[in-house]
Amino acid sequence: MPQILLTNAYSPEVLKVVEALVPGGFTFTALPEATPQALMHAAPQADYFLASGRLRITADVIAAAPLLRMVQRTGVGTDGLDADALRNRQIPVYVNRGINARSVAEHTVLLVLSLLRQLIPVHTQTQNATWLKNETGLRCHSLQGKQIGLVGLGNIGTHVARMLAPFDVQRVYYKPQPLPAGAETELGVRYADWETLLATSDVICLLCPLNESTRALINRDTLARMKRGVFLVNTARGPLVNEAHLAEALHSGQVAGAALDVFEKEPLSPDADILKAPNTVLTPHVGGLTIETFTHMMSSALNNIRLFHHGQTQAIEANRWM
Numbered sequence: 001m002p003q004i005l006l007t008n009a010y011s012p013e014v015l016k017v018v019e020a021l022v023p024g025g026f027t028f029t030a031l032p033e034a035t036p037q038a039l040m041h042a043a044p045q046a047d048y049f050l051a052s053g054r055l056r057i058t059a060d061v062i063a064a065a066p067l068l069r070m071v072q073r074t075g076v077g078t079d080g081l082d083a084d085a086l087r088n089r090q091i092p093v094y095v096n097r098g099i100n101a102r103s104v105a106e107h108t109v110l111l112v113l114s115l116l117r118q119l120i121p122v123h124t125q126t127q128n129a130t131w132l133k134n135e136t137g138l139r140c141h142s143l144q145g146k147q148i149g150l151v152g153l154g155n156i157g158t159h160v161a162r163m164l165a166p167f168d169v170q171r172v173y174y175k176p177q178p179l180p181a182g183a184e185t186e187l188g189v190r191y192a193d194w195e196t197l198l199a200t201s202d203v204i205c206l207l208c209p210l211n212e213s214t215r216a217l218i219n220r221d222t223l224a225r226m227k228r229g230v231f232l233v234n235t236a237r238g239p240l241v242n243e244a245h246l247a248e249a250l251h252s253g254q255v256a257g258a259a260l261d262v263f264e265k266e267p268l269s270p271d272a273d274i275l276k277a278p279n280t281v282l283t284p285h286v287g288g289l290t291i292e293t294f295t296h297m298m299s300s301a302l303n304n305i306r307l308f309h310h311g312q313t314q315a316i317e318a319n320r321w322m
Helices: 012-019 036-045 059-063 083-088 101-116 119-127 133-137 155-167 181-187 194-200 220-224 243-252 291-309 313-319
Strands: 003-006 027-030 048-051 070-073 147-151 170-174 203-206 230-234 255-260 280-282
Touching: 003 036, 012 027, 012 291, 036 059, 048 291, 059 083, 070 291, 101 119, 101 155, 101 203, 101 230, 101 255, 101 280, 147 155, 147 194, 155 170, 155 181, 170 194, 220 243, 243 255, 291 313
Parallel strands: 003 027, 003 048, 048 070, 147 170, 147 203, 203 230, 230 255, 255 280
Antiparallel strands: none
16 A cells, blocks of 8 residues: 655644545554655655654655655645755645735734733732732733734735734735735735835734745844834744844834744744743744644645645646645
8 A cells, every 4th residue: 555654743633633534545653753864764764745844854855765756745845845955856745825824823823912912921920929010011012003014925924914904904905916906905905115114014924935035034124124123923834034133123122022823943942042031932843733734734734735746736736835
């Protein structure tokens, strides 16, 4: 039977959820540990890669997998795949387009509110029986009336824009190709060029893909061009932000607060600059991960493999990346 290899290591509890979703007629295996060595060892037996997590699918991994027919990402990120090596082998890559967009959007709005309302420090002081009602409230900010700058307006950004509508905020966005005027009106957003978005937004949400033009998009220079006291949220990709430069801006007060669900290097190192910076909300890349979303994501990805294996590629063509 063809083998599906999960290119990640999950706990037994999580693996049970995945194994219950594997289609009949396939064998399934996961890595014992999420290391390049474990992936290289398991690759030769795999017909399909169920690509999940941070391990890179390198040219060496692809060369070590002579049976490989297709790579299916559990999400949408493809920056960890060696596209040239896959193309040379004519191995197609499929993604799970939009599968967790709503979940990431919910997390984005959660982080925006957590920053503005100082949720983490307020919770901590209250849990410690420190009751500072007025002093606490006067450190918080209302979301109403703020300008929210959305960097990127794909599936996730569109959901964020819709979710923010009831809060009576100004929603501006930047992307290389602006939406048609009718689509902007329907969504309630307004296009702003990059410099205007940086200079005028009260909150900036990073919602764009990672590529060579967006790597380190947020750096010392762009941070200096933002409105002083801006709040920054990143639920997209960690390397969009130079974390050392962001930490500097947090210490100086140029950035009033930052909420990050993704990081330059994951998992976070104990000596990461961002851990020493003030006014942060940090979560471990869980924006797109709830029990409902995880189950739906795995079910969809495994079903794509099943359809591909049985030659029903037309049904999954919209999810083909390469």
